[in-house]
Amino acid sequence: MKAGFFSHIYVEKDILEAPKTQELISRLPNSEIIEINHYKDVFCRSRQDFAKQKKSPALILAHKKGELIYEGAKVCQSFGNAHFYYTSCIMNCVYNCEYCYLSGMYPSGNIVIFMNLEDYFEEISRTLLKNPMYICVSYDTDLLALNHLTGVLNRWIEFVDTKENLSIEIRTKCGNISSVKESLKCCKHPERIIFAFTVSPEAVIERYEKGTASLTARLKALAELQELKIPCRIAFDPMIYLPDWKPVYEEMADIIFKGRDNYPKIDCNKIFDVSIGSFRISDTYLKNMRRNLPSSAITQFPYDNDGGVYHYPDEIMKEMEAYMLGRCRKILPEDKIFLWKEQ
């Protein structure tokens, strides 16, 4: 029998007694606590089995040192923001998406939470003296999905409210906003907190996005956020190839843009923007993913390699992206549609 989520919590000895650490530990009373010197002693061990760890992930509580905020990478969509940054106060995700680049990027399926969020805020405050910032805070994790445990997102929302010229993007596949609802209601600048929902057809969610919220739940959460005047982005990215991808994505687009009985209705006029991109991945990450998930149709797909980036064969890639682009153009103005292309 598998050990289950967070059956073990590894804690750096220097932060074990810190109130925030103890508070988090107290929310997991049945977990075994193991003291460690440094998070890398557990997270960076060689020959880890990412796939097995993802099924029973351990939690690692640590103190992050060094650089905390990074300039946006070229492979990431900047949405027209000149000062685009990202940060990882949590590494790894509770969800288990087969196509996720994290399985190619990290040596471990365990989840690391850096407890010194105040240090992140200090670094941001210093940078804000020089220029405005647009920060993606939920790239290498899903902060909303873990928020009931960590409260990290509430702290981000409160921090954004204290800083001018700071906007954050919270990317998620979670369908439950109850843990942030009160913080968002109290927020004076909701326009600077952008929730980005990655959406996929139910067939893709069932096959390849294990543990994530259904399309219905994601749309319900999105609709609730729209009511709270929170800008919501829809990410049709990554689009995942299935032999019958067209009717499957057509149905999803109909549900989102036209509405359908039994599905929450979102207000298309209030969609902040959309991003579109078919699945692509760096060759290094795909190599690791093929080793970690040898039986996956996603990792073993015969991709084309262009300059170190694997993508679907041109014909499939262009057809998928053009289809979704066409659907979005019927609803949204051009300046709200971002088609991924390498910078």
Add this chain to the structure above:
Amino acid sequence: MVFIATALQCEAAPIIRACSLKKLNNDLSWSCYGNDSLCLFITGVGPVAASAAVSAVLSKYECSKDDCLINIGSCCEPEGSGDIGSIYLINKLTDRTTGRSFYPDMLLRSGLAEREIISSPNPVGRTEAKSFTGEAVHKNPLFDMEAAFIYQAAKYYLGPSQISFLKIVSDNGIALDDSPNERQNLALLAKRTEELIEEKTEQIKLYISSISEAADDNKSLPGYEKTDELAADFKCSKVMKDSLLQLQKYAEIAGVDYRTVLAKFYSEERLPVKSKKDGLKLLAELKSRLLK
């Protein structure tokens, strides 16, 4: 294969009996016992013997990601009172000589209580052991002479989810170092250790069985036997052959019927191709047909 390492014959004997293991004839310097799915070997005492044995056995049997190693043995608990005979699954191992700690993955719900252990090259007396327990990083640890060394040797062959440690408390730090009848004490301790492990064989067997089941989840994908033949018919270069293999793998996993397409190519006498150029074209057509 589940490999079981014990330091002493008295630790191995109850497991050999419980699992009906037979003596294996091989050219190794360590006694090995086994059946179809288990291989138990007796390492000898201390870091050098344990590391050498682990390395030799895992090399000899060409262990892979489908295999795992369990170190089963006795340990001392200097802080304990009346805990003799308790069995623990170890979640943290510290090499006393370097101070480095190691963490096997704890991915199974075994039902066993967990503890950390400190491994020392020499027997640790009760007084000496107690000096460790005051350190913040060590919470009432167990002590032995092999576990952390076995981990360090095994990690060259296996990942942290493939290595685990079951320890049975045999004493509270018997003062071997200051006893005039050390040999007699050792003999008594060996006898007592065998009895204590005997009492825990059902739990040990259950743990071995759960480890075996978990390892089965990890079976490697089968190879594609006819790839060489097919690659020759396509007149494949190395890169083309890799593409063909990738296409085959994907088709198998995704349930795409590539065999019918290939059969058609053969029946239309388009395969085998006449030149590498034709092969390249036909491979592109195969890919296009399979990814329609």
